[in-house]
Amino acid sequence: MEYIYAALLLHSAGKEINEENLKAVLQAAGIEVDEARIKALVAGLEGVNIDEAIANAAMPVAVAAPAPAVEEKKEEAKEEKKEEKKEEETAAVAGLAALFG
Incomplete structure (x- = not known):
């Protein structure tokens, strides 16, 4: 989860979400970095509109x-x-x- 949080932090700061920036954020937080997870996250976020994904995730859910x-x-x-x-x-x-x- 911390990898996603790092990506969201970079996005919020207007920084590019790449392997180097993610690694820097995670290391600054004192988290042991897994290079494979970083590569997978960067590849998974390629072409994703994060603002749109957040807006869709924040939609209220009707309770039956x-x-x-x-x-x-x-x-x-x-x-x-x-x-x-x-x-x-x-x-x-x-x-x-x-x-x-």
Whole structure:
């Protein structure tokens, strides 16, 4: 990830993203440089419009609303809990009534 950050830093500074500049940024950050990764990154970024890629990556993502079936199941579960609670209360009252006959 630090290689991508170095490339973005160079881009932000208006510098050319090449092997020499990437290596300098990484070394300045105290990161051990892997020449193969630098070559791969430079080759991968060739012809890429970084500003456009950032703009596309920053697009907000819509969150899907829960499906109606999910909402129905939640409501059913709530109703079942209410019914169970009523049954427990009824059984408790019946138990007390039996004590006082």
